[in-house]
Amino acid sequence: MKKMFIIVAVLFISFLISCGGGEKKADSNSTVSSGEPVTNTDNPSYDPIRGEGKFTDVAIAATLDQAMAIEGEKVYTVKCSSCHKLTDEKLVGPGFTGVTGRHTPEWVMNFATNPDPMINKDPKVQALLELCLVRMPNQNLTDDDARHVYEFLRKNDGVK
């Protein structure tokens, strides 16, 4: 019984297709993936210096903001230290030594708060993914958290 309906359905669908039922068919069948989008390295709109996210222009003083760095260390301890050491040794992700020299503050803060799109687009991140094999989790840092962690990373890199 069911088989019969399936045959009918298949015939019907093939009939629709054979008639070229509508030019938009292919379009309406395509779906937007909300999960892990496909890798796309040559996205012209992507800015590899700034990364992708809400931070466009972060003002950084020449000297360290101690209060921010202390707050940043607290966030680091709970949400980052499982995977990132403060040395240059790789744990799950790369060690943090020198990270403020390798990337702009905007890039670091965007990556910390918006990792998934950057994992899909950023050439540096993609190279790291091949090495680490774990996509950096979104730990839902607030904007302030991200700024504080960045200040802590500056401290870790020797800024006084």
Next chain:
Amino acid sequence: MEKNVVAAMVLAIVLFAGFSSCKPKDIGSAVSGDAAAKSYVAPGKYDEYYNFVSGGFSGQMSAYGLPSGRLLRVIPVFSVDPEKGYGFSEETKPMLNTSHGFVPWDDLHHVQMSKTNGDYDGRWAFGNANNTPRVARIDLSTFRTAEIIELPNSGGNHSSPFITENTEYVVAGTRFSVPPDDKNGDVPINTYKQNFKGTLSFISVAKENGKLDLAFQIQCPGVNFDLSRAGKGVSHGWFFFSCYNTEQANTLLEVNASQKDKDFIMAVNWKKAEEYLKAGKGRKQAVRYAHNTYSDVTHSATSEIKTEVIVLDAKDLKEICYFFPCPKSPHGCDVSPTGEYIVGSGKLAALIPVFSFDKLQKAIAAKDFIGDFDGVPILKYESVLYGEVKKPGLGPLHTEFDNKGNAYTSMFVSSEVVKWNIKDLKVVDRVPTYYSVGHLCVAGGDTKTPDAKYMVAYNKITKDRYLPTGPELAQSAQLFDISGDKMQLILDFPTIGEPHYAQIISAELVKNKALKFFKMEDNKNPYFSNGEGATKVVREGNKIHVYMTAIRSHLTPDNIEGIKMGDEVYFHVTNLEQDWDVPHGFAIKGANNAELLIMPGETQTLKWVPDRVGIFPMYCTDFCSALHQEMTGYVRVSPAGSNTPLLFSTGKNYPVSDTAKKK
């Protein structure tokens, strides 16, 4: 069957005709077999509705998407669920506590969505435990059971958990009348008439947070309360309960409770009951019942035993309860969208009586009584009756409504759903179900404003509908498109357990409330590890508390030594992830208890009592990342009395090995 084959062939011919001409003018009218298209939801697309379905004897509730029939989640309510650790983790065990102790398996029959102004508001779902009487509230932001309250003076909580139009109360009517809990229950069973009472429980629901409270109970004559519905609109303030076994039989009910030509529907004026309650007319009764709540902040449940309930007596306190006759052993008593009509479904009756709320009020005012039943007045059938649906089918059980003035009644014996018009009481359509339909539900079918696009029939028997699976077969739901004049079957899908009542709610009301993860900042579990730096292993006598964290892709600590035979080990695992859809699991070899599944930001505890000396592997059971297979660890168990030091680490390699020492 034969008929269907013919229908399919006709359909095929119609389609072939269309094929040859290759110019479909109007696909909708050409094809009555567009069922596949109607129930098809493309991969990656959302369903339009949630269907919350009772799991019957499984004790759980399930959430399906409609029209696809996709099973989205089994929500553990009244039974343990190893998939989620419910009833196995130390934090969730108290949810299943009762005055009888831990009850691991119950029977959930009916589902109700919370309402505001008579329409679903998408805040909570409620379910009833039919065996050990309880009512549960499910939080629709977490799809988890948030609260369970036990009901004293009750046996078989069947006419439950039906709710009033602003979720003021959830009711629970006892199916089995029993001697009240504060009376000596050690009486001969055949003293039913003297000693057994029926109890209706009114559980209030706090507006802001849904908190349940057993506000009062109404003690009624001993009968079987079967189903119930709140009045709405014009009948708001009233509740209606179907009653069978007005014969008050205590044995062979199949025969002895089917003697009378008419049983009753009981109309309850709960606003009046509230007045008596306020006036202090209630009697405080000593009872014992459990009230369990789950906190999303401590990630754990607490169970409290309460010892008092206020009881109002239906016999002494006039104008709360009235009986009106209803043929014959009524099951469903359902209230139309306006609240004016009450449909009784006598499961042994050959007609469907429809009662009028307006006439009910007039009959009460005129004291149009034909007598009383254990002190509760009985109204005259004809004075309350609006009319009867003649020859609707066999074995009417339940009725739901659409927005066009139609009612849909399930017919168990004749295996069909019958659509009839509420005003003129004429049958307008009927459609077979496969087989023996019990409950049915229309989208919004018990609200003031049904949206009436779909109707689902929940069948008791499936026989030849699915691939056979031994003696126990899949239970089934059948989805009908009811947007047109004719009901059209568009999908069969299997369900968990036995589907009794279910409700269909627009996805818009629920989906945007979904909680994505628990914030670590808010975690108040006493064994929470706030980051890996906070992990530790603490010995308290023979109890070992392991404060553990899980993040892609390692456990901390992942090497633990110094556990000894005779120890009880508690793994308190905190998932450090702060993103959606990243649970971690936890299992250790030989655990008699189960495993854990820990949501991001949550702390859950597994108790483990090692039964032998040796090395025990532990690991994450939920594939979390490319290095999930590496997310493992070991626990060393030493003999009792040995002096192995308590050591724990990740990536440290304690203790320094002998070979390293020699260098």
